[in-house]
Amino acid sequence: TGGGISPDNLSRVFEPYFTTKTSGTGLGLLIVRRIVREHGxxxxxxxxxxxxxxxxxRLPHIDRRVRMLEAGDAGSTSSPS
Structure with a gap:
């Protein structure tokens, strides 16, 4: 929670190590933006x-179909008799 960010600081929120807090690294939003962009x-x-x-x-919707395994399929191996 907070009271918003001033226009001057808003333009800098993605700069590495920029923070207005006494603690923290100033990397949080930079990392979040990178992860989001890497996912399109x-x-x-x-x-x-x-x-x-x-x-x-905003993340793109990718329609991927996932095949569900039956109860005995996961990790099953057959050993020669």
Whole structure:
């Protein structure tokens, strides 16, 4: 929770090691943005100073079908008699 980010700081939130806090590394949003982009997504931030911040992550929908294993299929091996 918080009160939003000033416009000056909002433009810097993805800079490595940028933080307005006394503790922390300033790497959190940078890492999140990298992970989102590596998955073909995008990240956006909107801030109303004094009200709050909205961080939106959009990821592409990939329709993948997963074959479910039957109860005895997982890890089953046949040994020669």
């Amino acid at each position: 997504g995008e990240l956006s931030i909107e801030s109303s100073e004094g009200k709050g911040l909205t961080l939106t992550i």
